[in-house]
Amino acid sequence: MSSRIFVSAASKEFRSLRERLAASLQQAGFEIEHQNIFPQTSADTVRTLADLLKDCCLVIHLVNHQLGSVANELALTDLLHSIPAEDFLPKHPELRKALGDLSGITYTQWEAFFALHFGVPKFLYHTAEHFLGREDELKLLDSNWDEA
Secondary structure (H helix, E strand, C coil): CCCEEEECCCCHHHHHHHHHHHHHHHHCCCEEECHHHCCCCCCCHHHHHHHHHHCCCEEEEECCCCCCCECCHHHHHHHHHHCCHHHCCCCCHHHHHHHCCCCCCEHHHHHHHHHHHHCCCEEEECCHHHHCCCHHHHHHHHHHHCCC
């Protein structure tokens, strides 16, 4: 079994928390991954994120005010060559329907959706303050979070 854990929150808002969490997990013998290790501007960024997440033993999704950057159209097109839209999130039809054509999804949101898609165990963390204004999105994730 993999000892890789993906820790999200690319924004500065949770950077300190992510760094402390990563350091603790590394001391416990885990390999830590996050999306800052590759550029978010290349045409294969979403697929690279998918490839990175699919073999992790856990995804820790830190939710903050900042949604992050929306995946560019070339990166989405590249992803859909490896995972056709109709094959994405087959165990979560309501979530899949809500995502529509998959455009407008930020890289941070892709992290959570890939964890669901690949059946990687997940831990969703947010404060009450970070929940405000994102209730619909987080309820959608929370309602699908433990299904696999």
